[in-house]
Amino acid sequence: MTRPWETWRAAVARHQPDYQDSVELNEVVSTLQHRPPLVFAGEVDHLRKELGRAGRHESFVLIGGDCAETFAESTANQLRLKIQTLLQMAVVLTYGSSMPVVKIGRIAGQYAKPRSSPFESRGEEVLPSYLGDAVNSFEFTAESRLHDPKRLLDTYNASAASLNLIRAFAKGGYADLRRVHEWNRGFAANPVFARYEQLAQEIHRAVRFMEAAGADFDSLRQVDFYSSHEALLLEYESALTRIDSRTGLPYDTSGHFLWIGERTRDADGAHVELLSQVRNPIGVKLGPTSTAEDIKRLTDRLNPQGEEGRLTFMARMGAEEIGSALPPLLEATKSDGRPVTWISDPMHGNTISTANGFKTRDFDTIMSEVRSFFDIHDAVGTVPAGLHVELTGADVTEVIGGSEGLDDLALEQRYESLVDPRLNHQQSLEIAFQVAEMAARANEGQTSQASSPDAFAVDDWHLFDTSSQAGRLL
Template sequence: MNDWSPSSWQSHRALQQATYPDPAALEAALSELRGLPPLVTSWEVQSLKRQLADAANGDGFLLQGGDCAEGFADCQSDIIANKLKILLQMSLVLVEGLKQRVIRVGRIAGQYTKPRSADSETRNGITLPSYRGDLINGPDFTPESRTPDPGRLLLGHGRAALTLNFIRALSEGGFADLQHPENWDLAFMANSPRARDYRKVVESLGESLRFMKAVGAGSGELARVQFFTSHEALHLHYEQALTRQVRQFPGWFDLSAHMPWIGLRTADPDGAHVELMRGIANPVGVKLGGELSPDWLEALVERLNPQREPGRLVLIHRFGADRIEHELPPMIETVRRTGTPVLWVCDPMHGNTETTAKGYKTRRFERILKELCLAFDIHRESGGRLGGVHFELTGDDVTECLGGARGLDEVGLERAYATQVDPRLNYEQALEMAMAVVRKLRS
């Protein structure tokens, strides 16, 4: 790593970066950011890496989920608590079904940027910079809102810190009363043909938790639940400012999140994003799609994990229900040839996006579930294992994805369509998805 430094990415091609009108103001904000405390700790990062290594070996399962893109306005106690609640409840359903530890990683406390297909947007003859997320600019179509503002980097750090502080307080305080899962809101299951199966899962989970409490086993785990954070490492100046050396461990850590990831649009092995991520000690995720050739994928794996370190690399594939059977097996074989240990994760959301006649961007529950079930089958038939799932979801009562136990249709989308970017599973659909995963694995 003698040829790497936190700033070496600046000599590589950097895609999806904002253009700031005042470079001096940007440097002033970054200078202040470099002096602020980190958002996560190196020992938390190392703990996650060990757990991901175990999951890759069959001892654990990753549940990663959260908003497509967070907004600064989402830094509210009820919104944060709802996100944690659904991730917690999904993880407990998976624990009961898989009989394994579930690693909980939220797309939270930093998912403030989004890649865009174009640098600018034109409306009624007026062209302005594209909205790239609250860390960079605002969504309103005005010059004031759309001009990249370096001050938002400091505001984003503050919002992330407040979110993490509340998450840790909830986790340490016995959040969501794990010993009484019968209190979960399962009214939406009433009309499902599998309502009895869902009730049995919750009843069995409740019995197991009460038994553990009665015999005094696992009481600490019942009271304290560990959550890790992740976000797409898109804004390279921000990530660099929070990349630090620590006394406890050698190397450099990106302390903006426990597990940053690289999106498909910035996964060039010779690009700036891969250059920055290759030098940090964190576990790193990479989104994979059909656009990646075998040579491209092999170069990525070799670049990001040349030492073949367990727990270092998480490969998150996203194809779509119609493409996964054709495109996933060659990728599995390509990675196997490298001899690199990886944790395979399925993101069944992004490849199944469609637009309704009224212009609503949505996803169908049955298509999401189909891709996920196929992923389990393909990994098993390839002699490997799918070790995790990645969902865009929210704990709120939104209507953005079609289907599920309540049978949400296109008319129903209009009731509470809230996302500014991609559609998310709501509380009911997300919990139903976890139960469907358990049903698939048990079958």
């Protein structure tokens, strides 16, 4: 029986796997339909409200994680390193911008990626492209590159295990702000980590002072940490959509925040149709060819009633294109009036190839796009609400530049990504420090003051002396 949100089947579905066995696919989909949800409606509703706050310039959104997760690297240690990196970035952003940070991992579902070509050639052999572990294997053999529907079950299992561990880290004490020093252990001494350690010491002194003053720190022991991924594989997303017993409305329970990619954002396409039916907050990647008409049509389809936090546009223009491409889109949303949360994705528009054959990105170019993103929002009078980056907690060498001065030859030392290059741990912290300064400038004059001059507020690690002009973390 067709379920209400399966209207996407009548639309054009781009970048979908070419499964050879429809009977096997239907069996897998039926199995997934009876599996427990990976996330819950209440969590999704809470994130939607948080994204609405970010759109009003009351918080800042941080999204980060692998370009494409793999089953082999979805280990406890790899997840811990990524979460640790995101927690450190969030501390830096919270302290520097004087705003709460909404923490979203590009984790526990990002197992599929669209590719520019459906085929890959090596010598005279041509095989289907690697589309992520949710579809096929990276090994260059005919058997490995077959599109296997059973991998959707592996995707579910890997996502469930990852979310279980993420919840343990976020709620079980690992994210306790009083452990801010511990997150820096095990990393080589360098200026970036030294700067973080100085910040950690300031936070530690503030916490000790408040403990002596009798403050209750239960709220600092845990954080809200959300999952996100590109909702690329329509059979998988549709199978994990559930009707919430409380509201009677459909939720895609594969993740909290789902986005539609630049290649699949056709307002009449199957991806937009499916996600228009669910209650999750939805993101849309916008490249330099996006138009004001695209903005209007996507808003009409995905957020016709203008609900805060429902729709996020993620600008991935490229450093050279953003200056001309982004302003008319911001003006379009401003004229439309329906709320939108704008996030910068400075990674995907800035991929280059090196002479020695590596796909990479340049740290300075990434930062150039981020600076332009903030400057353009300031000029138009709209809100720069967040940052979306591809990163790993490991010390890989995939992005050139940064304070380490990685060059083309350094890429040969530890290039591990199977798809796109990621920021390493140090580069991730570098970006956080620089973006915190930009967010602080954007926040000047907009931070609301508490009614009581001596009031303190604890909000998701956010301990403020609201009587100070800057509202700095104590």
